[in-house]
Amino acid sequence: MLMCRDLAEIASDYIDGELNGRQNLSVKMHLMMCKDCRTFIGNLRASSNLLSAHSSGKADEEFLRRIDERVAEALNARKIRGSDSE
Numbered sequence: 001m002l003m004c005r006d007l008a009e010i011a012s013d014y015i016d017g018e019l020n021g022r023q024n025l026s027v028k029m030h031l032m033m034c035k036d037c038r039t040f041i042g043n044l045r046a047s048s049n050l051l052s053a054h055s056s057g058k059a060d061e062e063f064l065r066r067i068d069e070r071v072a073e074a075l076n077a078r079k080i081r082g083s084d085s086e
């Protein structure tokens with residue numbers, strides 16, 4: 001039976017589709033039973049998609065700029081809210 005720590009070790013291979021059939025199956029069975037690892041794999045897959053989007057080409061700069069804007073907006077909103085409450 002695959003343990004959480006075993007899954008963590010092979011998680012990126014699982015996402016990249018580099019596991020053999022048996023390993024792949026045991027990961028899937030573990031994920032069916034283990035909510036923590038489902039969350040973990042979900043996060044890993046999201047960040048892996050983000051990374052491949054970044055490395056895949058010219059949408060990068062626009063994409064990164066938008067993220068920067070979102071972060072700046074969020075920080076500003078927090079700052080304003082913070083000073084209002086004082």
Ligand SMILES: [Zn+2]
Nearest residue numbers: 003004034037
């Ligand atoms: Zn687990």
